[in-house]
Amino acid sequence: MSHEFTLYFDFLTSAFVPHVMLDELGASYELSHVDTTTNAHETSEFRALNPNMLIPTLGLKDGRTFGENGAILLMLGDLHTNSGLVPGVDDPDRPFFLHWLFALATTGHTTIRRVSYPEEYTTDPEAYSATTEAAWTQLTKFFDALEDAISGHPWFMERGFGPLDIYTVMVCIVLTGKLRDDVFETRPKLKRLYWATHERKSIRDLWEFYRFPEI
Ligand SMILES: N[C@@H](CCC(=O)N[C@@H](CS)C(=O)NCC(=O)O)C(=O)O
Secondary structure, X not given: XXXXXXXXXXXXXXXXXXXXXXXHHOXXXXXEEOOHHHOHHHOHHHHHHOOOOOOOEEEEOOOOEEEOHHHHHHHHHHHOHHHOOOOOOOOOOHHHHHHHHHHHHHHHHHHHHHHHOHHHOOOOHHHHHHHHHHHHHHHHHHHHHHHHHOOOOOOOOOOOOOHHHHHHHHHHHHOOHHHHHXXXXXXXXXXXXXXXXXXXXXXXXXXXXXXXXXX
């Protein structure tokens, strides 16, 4: 039997996000490992799957492929409407969901990259720490916005666990040790969501699979 989806992934990447979604949906999928350490994503073969040459990329059963975490989460939810993980177009939760999905995928995801990889944002090595510092200021403002927005207990949305929880945990990957304690001290809802999410089997198993730092 052929699988419903193919997830092109690499370890230590945000493919974790759609991977958790696939597991939560109970979808049938196969994995295709694209080794970014040997630039396997920069080949013409992979470029034909995703013109941006980025992980994650999702393949559908009919051969269509596309990338972008936000788009993949939305598509998976829309293809599995009965799961309720993504509010449908007529659901009153849809605008709120879309707002935060896009905010996490744009501001959230990009800002953690600026914090972690300043060399992608300035050609001046002397400006690396200033770039990280500026990005960190933006990230803490984003954490404040998340804190205000979280409306469930413990999940992002009152309707229950879903893509916003998965993506929030991904964005929180930059938080370790004392930094995490400091950020959570003034953001109790974010703290509650973070720990509840890490209690979930899908997240725990895939966190390890993706070789992310121990919590
Ligand atoms: N906006 C993209 C970002 C994806 C992204 O940054 N992917 C990284 C791994 S987490 C990647 O493929 N990096 C390889 C490269 O930049 O060459 C998304 O949300 O899917």
